[in-house]
Amino acid sequence: xxxxxxxxxxQITAISDALTDIIIEVNDDLLGRLELPKGxxxxxxxxxxAKIEQIIRTNKxxxxxxxxxxxVIYGASNLGLRCAFIGCVGSDDYGYDYINNLRENEIDTxxxxxxxxxxxxxxxxxxxxxxTFGLDFGxxxxxxxxxxxxxxxxxxxxxxxxxxxxxxENPINFATRHAAExxxxxxxxxxxxxGDSFVVQSSRDxxxxxxxxxxxxxxxxxxxxxxxxxxxxxxxxxxxxxIAVVKLGPGGAVVLSPGKKTSVAGxxxxxxxxxxxxxxxxxxxxxxxLSKNLDIETCIKIGNFLAANIIRRIGAQxxxxxxxxEFFI
Numbered sequence: 001x002x003x004x005x006x007x008x009x010x011q012i013t014a015i016s017d018a019l020t021d022i023i024i025e026v027n028d029d030l031l032g033r034l035e036l037p038k039g040x041x042x043x044x045x046x047x048x049x050a051k052i053e054q055i056i057r058t059n060k061x062x063x064x065x066x067x068x069x070x071x072v073i074y075g076a077s078n079l080g081l082r083c084a085f086i087g088c089v090g091s092d093d094y095g096y097d098y099i100n101n102l103r104e105n106e107i108d109t110x111x112x113x114x115x116x117x118x119x120x121x122x123x124x125x126x127x128x129x130x131x132t133f134g135l136d137f138g139x140x141x142x143x144x145x146x147x148x149x150x151x152x153x154x155x156x157x158x159x160x161x162x163x164x165x166x167x168x169e170n171p172i173n174f175a176t177r178h179a180a181e182x183x184x185x186x187x188x189x190x191x192x193x194x195g196d197s198f199v200v201q202s203s204r205d206x207x208x209x210x211x212x213x214x215x216x217x218x219x220x221x222x223x224x225x226x227x228x229x230x231x232x233x234x235x236x237x238x239x240x241x242x243i244a245v246v247k248l249g250p251g252g253a254v255v256l257s258p259g260k261k262t263s264v265a266g267x268x269x270x271x272x273x274x275x276x277x278x279x280x281x282x283x284x285x286x287x288x289x290l291s292k293n294l295d296i297e298t299c300i301k302i303g304n305f306l307a308a309n310i311i312r313r314i315g316a317q318x319x320x321x322x323x324x325x326e327f328f329i
Contacts, residue, residue, distance in 0.1 A: 010108075010157065014160045018067060018095075022062075038132050042198070066123070069160050069193070080322075083106075088113075112143055121135055148182065158188065166199075173206070177210060184213075211239075255296050277315070282307040
């Protein structure tokens, strides 16, 4: 007699720097004065942090829970997937609001609360819709290995995280890799997002060491894939993963697996307001397709649809719930 494996409780469990997004629209001149690399993310020094705080006092920012993997499960939950979150917040209003916001979106939270300030991500949106991130991590990196629940990882179909969690010799770096070891032990699939090209370059040794043992699913945009591969030969990504997804912005996406390549063009968007979260929402749609055993082309189309819609608004998350998205894509 064959004993059937019970369905797992969660489709996706994400580990993420728990960063609250403080979203501000700025002009290119102001971005230049802040001396931040446009389109990338860097940790703020005291000088830039003081400048940004001054900008906030004269502008009304939008405040939402952020972090790339968080955005992914936020979007996936909107599509009906069961998701969980692992992270660390501070004992302040930002931290408690972060937890409550995820719970309101039907995401189960396994969050460590530490004395201190929660992590903040100052998300600066320039007139072309490009986003630049200035980071004040607070306690967000203080997630330790012993705070990872084995039973949670075991009860998840996918464990998802990004290269952002590998940045620096911080506790969350080791906790994330520990979670990946637990996932491999219990047959939980591992999904990894390269984050941004600056992170790939600065944390390359750690990323390559982690990817030395193949994972199941790898996400990257063109710049990130090129930074890792040393050029546009994206097939090299299959040295690291069973399936590699390269997000091409307006060009859509290409998905690579051994002996197969699937490309789907993106949807035309004329009213771009904010590209922040485009890739994360694409990934949410792609995960949904995989969870429903849809063909890869349909997975990409769902991702393209969500990405095209999120960039029409300010912010990386939508509160719109969609059931059966595959039936009208």
